[in-house]
Amino acid sequence: EAGVAQSPRYKIIEKRQSVAFWCNPISGHATLYWYQQILGQGPKLLIQFQNNGVVDDSQLPKDRFSAERLKGVDSTLKIQPAKLEDSAVYLCASSFVQGGHEQFFGPGTRLTVL
Amino acid sequence: RKEVEQDPGPFNVPEGATVAFNCTYSNSASQSFFWYRQDCRKEPKLLMSVYSSGNEDGRFTAQLNRASQYISLLIRDSKLSDSATYLCVVNMGNAGNMLTFGGGTRLMVKP
Numbered sequence: 001e002a003g004v005a006q007s008p009r010y011k012i013i014e015k016r017q018s019v020a021f022w023c024n025p026i027s028g029h030a031t032l033y034w035y036q037q038i039l040g041q042g043p044k045l046l047i048q049f050q051n052n053g054v055v056d057d058s059q060l061p062k063d064r065f066s067a068e069r070l071k072g073v074d075s076t077l078k079i080q081p082a083k084l085e086d087s088a089v090y091l092c093a094s095s096f097v098q099g100g101h102e103q104f105f106g107p108g109t110r111l112t113v114l
Numbered sequence: 115r116k117e118v119e120q121d122p123g124p125f126n127v128p129e130g131a132t133v134a135f136n137c138t139y140s141n142s143a144s145q146s147f148f149w150y151r152q153d154c155r156k157e158p159k160l161l162m163s164v165y166s167s168g169n170e171d172g173r174f175t176a177q178l179n180r181a182s183q184y185i186s187l188l189i190r191d192s193k194l195s196d197s198a199t200y201l202c203v204v205n206m207g208n209a210g211n212m213l214t215f216g217g218g219t220r221l222m223v224k225p
Contacts, residue, residue, distance in 0.1 A: 035215075040122070042201050042215035043158065055210040091157060098211060105157035 002026065004106035006092050012112045018080040021109045025073070025094030031055075033103060034067055034077050035091040043091055049075065050098050082113045115140055118204050118216035126222045131192045135219045137185040137202030146205040147178055149187050152218065153198045161187075161200070192223045 005024040013019050025032050030051050035043035046065065048055040052072040060067065064083070069075040079086055089110050093103040120137045127133050139147075147164035162169065164176040164185055175188040185202055202216035 040217070042118075042217045044215070045212055048210050048212055050210075056208075056212055102160045103213065105159070107157055 004092055004094055004104055006090075006106035006109055008109055009107060010110050010112075012114065013082055014114050015084055016081040018078065019082055019111065020076055020078045021090050021092075021111075023075045023077070023092030023106060025075075025092070026104055029094035029096050029104070030072075031095045031098045032069055032075050033093040033095075034075070035093065035105075037089045037091055037108070039088070046077070048098075055098065079111075082111075084113050087111055087113045116217075117141065117206065117214050118202055120202050120216040120219045122217055122219060124220040124222050126224060127192055128224055129192055129194060131223075132188065132190045133192055133221060134189075135187045135200055135202075135221075137187075137216055139183050139185070139202075139204045139206075139214075141204070141206045142180075142183060143207045144183075144204045145207040145211070147176075147185050148203040148205075148213070149174075149176060149185075150201040150203055150215070151198050152201055158201055158215075189221075192221075194223050194225065197221055197223045 032049045034046045037043040046060045047057040047067045049069040052069050067077045089108040091108045093105045095103045117140045149161040150158040151161040152158040164178045168177045173190045177186045199218040199220045201218045
């Protein structure tokens, strides 16, 4: 079974630039999550989708971050404009059901903002 | 106070040692609990769930104390391959049953 796919794997940008990340969850997984993991910390949930609807985005900095999952499968996360403190690994995860305890994570996108 | 708190370590232990990690959580309404493992520069993966009665999976034992809002993970007979960061994860029971991750405890097993 194919795992969660993410691209790009690495991205380096300058502050105030824009960047987008893409995620393709495991086939059949209705719930998709985006996490931000800063070096030395645990993952922090940014947004959770159930199919193409947002379940929770309370920790998403909406002035600069946006995410969508238009057809209930792939998802994109965008940052515009980026700040230095956005440097982190952005992890996408999926689970078969909402609240399903086993979340399967993709390899992440490592973002460096200079 | 953080919602899920762990000692960041690192814990440096020799092969064959027994090591224990602790985790506390702030929300008494939390419903379910897990340990995830994250290797260096890799994604987190589920290690085991934590049940009220305690549970064991080979060399790994997880315990939950709801009264003290405390979770533990015990690793017996440590192997070099156990070197990783162990993340304590709690379903806070909020809408969406989202998982909240602790900061992780780093374990380094030495020959």
